[in-house]
Amino acid sequence: MSRIDTEPSLHDEAARAGWLYYVGGMTQDQIASELGVSRQRAQRLVSRAMAEGLIHVRLNHRIGACLDLEAALVDRFGLTRCRVAPGLGAGADPVRAISPAAAMELERFLRMAEPSVIALGTGRALRGMVDALEPMVAEQHRLVSLIGNIAPDGSASFFDVVMRIADKVRAPHYPMPVPVISTTPEENLAFHALGPVRKVVDLARAADVNFVGVGQMSNDAPLLADGFVTRAELDEMQAAGAVGEVAGWVYDSSGIYLDVGTNRRTGGVRVMPGLDRPAIGIAAGPSKVPAIAAALKSHIINGLVTDEPTARALLAR
Secondary structure, three states: OOOOOOOOOHHHHHHHHHHHHHOOOOOHHHHHHHHOOOHHHHHHHHHHHHHOOOOOOOOOOOOHHHHHHHHHHHHHHOOOEEEEEOOOOOOOOHHHHHHHHHHHHHHHHHOOOOOOEEEEOOOHHHHHHHHOOOOOOOOOOEEEEEEEEEOOOOOEOOOOOHHHHHHHHOOOEEEEEEEOEOOOHHHHHHHHOOHHHHHHHHHHHOOOEEEEEOEEOOOOOHHHHOOOOOHHHHHHHHHOOEEEEEOOEEEEOOOOEOOOHHHHOEOOOOOOOOOOOOEEEEOOOHHHHHHHHHHHHOOOOOEEEEEHHHHHHHHHO
């Protein structure tokens, strides 16, 4: 018979310390007394809670500098929506900075009473957005993936977010049941000829709002890091001028989709430039600036959630 371990784990202690500090408003001395630990340990536990993502903080006050950057980006690129989050400092992960703001933007649509179709890309930024999302009931909406959910080895794509969001908001959801990138163009066409796939594709194309990540096509390209393209394929697309990708579809510095490389085998639905409905990019970081700028230039995305350093870099180009 196994014994239930009632001793608190380090995660338990960190979570409790973070809760007492950020929600309870206790000082570190008060937390130390409450938990029966030293002040130094209380301080370490609070730091651990934040570092490991056990506590999510949302900034309700809109910092004036960020508001100015939002207005400048809207004016420069003709955006319909823009949110700029404060940066976290040099060396910090920008996904942590933008995830709460991205979640709040998605929640704005999920709380609308009118039923809508919300299409989603994939990637670390989108996954961060979902992790920061408040649980709610949004059964009136439908969630659909823009990109295939099958990785090269046949497993589910690690950064696919439709299932994760559906768990949090209890909405009907439609994964894209095709490989992210097929082996051949013929295989891709065969998948898209299937009736169930066509229904999901039609739903995604008619989506009322799109939320997408923006991937860079430099040597640290997410498509390469996650095993969706080979080094040779990346070299080929870089030689053709590739700077970015949205939902797996690669484009050049003018935001024009390329007819080369994996674009001939990419599953899912391409976000077309100039949509008359929201297409919101969730992206930040120095390496992503050229990719974001190109997507904004051609209006592949007409909305943006980013951080302060990225916003400044975009405006300085």
